[in-house]
Amino acid sequence: MQRDTLVFDLIRQELERQRRGIELIASENFTSLQVMQAMGNVMTNKYAEGYPGRRYYGGCEIVDQTEQLAIDRLCQIFNVEYANVQPHSGAQANAALMLAILQPGDAILGLDLSMGGHLTHGSAVNFSGKLYKPHFYGVGKEDGLVDYDMLEAKAREVKPKLIICGASAYSRDWDYARIRRVADEVGAFVMADIAHPAGLIAKGLLNYPFDHCHFVTSTTHKTLRGPRGGVIMMKKDFENPFGLKDVKGNLRMMSNLIDMAVFPGTQGGPLEHVIAAKAIAFGEILTPEFQSYQEQVQKNAQAMAAAFTSRGYQIISGGTDNHLMLIDLRNKNISGKKAEQVLGHADITANKNMVPYDDKSAFVTSGVRFGVAAITTRGMVEKDMEFVVNAIDRSLMQADDAAALAGIKKEVNEFMSQFALYPEMG
């Protein structure tokens, strides 16, 4: 069969785009070469419905070993007893977890999407908002911090079955112990969705959610720097505190209920090639190099936040504890939508984002979100944040000057040529 040059040419173009630009989308990263290579392997040919040692297909002896390795390594990283590595994505992990513990119509309580939450935490356009009855807490108008008083008051008022913490655009750490206290008071489960800060949590740079949250879900492709995918974890609470039953009416361990909610509940065959790549990424996370990487991520984020602040930009909550920051552009007279477009002209990739109490729609927005996980993987350190923020600032201040933007783009491309990306790919 002839090689499909049309598609391979596009893949090549995407590699060049990633190489020459500054990647600031907070949910993105660059995997190692071995993680990338593992995703294109023969395990994609294999059906393996079920779990290691208990599959519905023959020939699973080898994929059993990679999946078990991924599970064991993930448990070691986070010091937990249970992990399911099959969810195809973060959204799938959340869907499965909710299927395991909720009934349609049950109340759930999550951070409002417009305040930094995620679609799967109860948005009306998502399964979570359609199947369950969503309620929300927010952040303070003045300080931009999660309003725990509001969270507690809402929890007492609506008595949710599940309280969700975690976010897509929140730059501060979480008080998991406080959330668990109110959950115990109202009889709710707590789930932490650590999709964004998982890498920092893995290396002890942020609070540890597992002692307080019944369940923890994550993506594997953001700060964990693995292949695109999701996971579900649990440290304790195996005892099924609310006496949940399976479809046959049997009392089960929580771990069984979660496994069954992933498969057969929400997915068919697991992506064993991606699970192999997850196992490799988890092995990388266990190395000392990954500790230094995460420390650098945190330092870079703080250096970037300081550079923005010194130029008069308003960072929601005034700074960052993790890898990202959300900037309110209203005092700079440019919308998030326009900022995203303008930065694109300079080969700087970021995304528009609503800010808390935004007066613009989700399509326009007043904010922009920046994350440093990807540029830190490229090898940038604190001093490089000056160049990056300077390029962003000059682009936004000359938003309608095509020649100026073309000039900045040239500088950006030249700057990025010193940070190799997949040199082995030619």
Ligand SMILES: Cc1ncc(COP(=O)(O)O)c(C=O)c1O
């Ligand atoms: C907090 C949070 N949860 C879940 C997800 C969903 O992950 P995925 O895009 O892999 O479905 C995201 C993605 O950005 C996220 O930020």
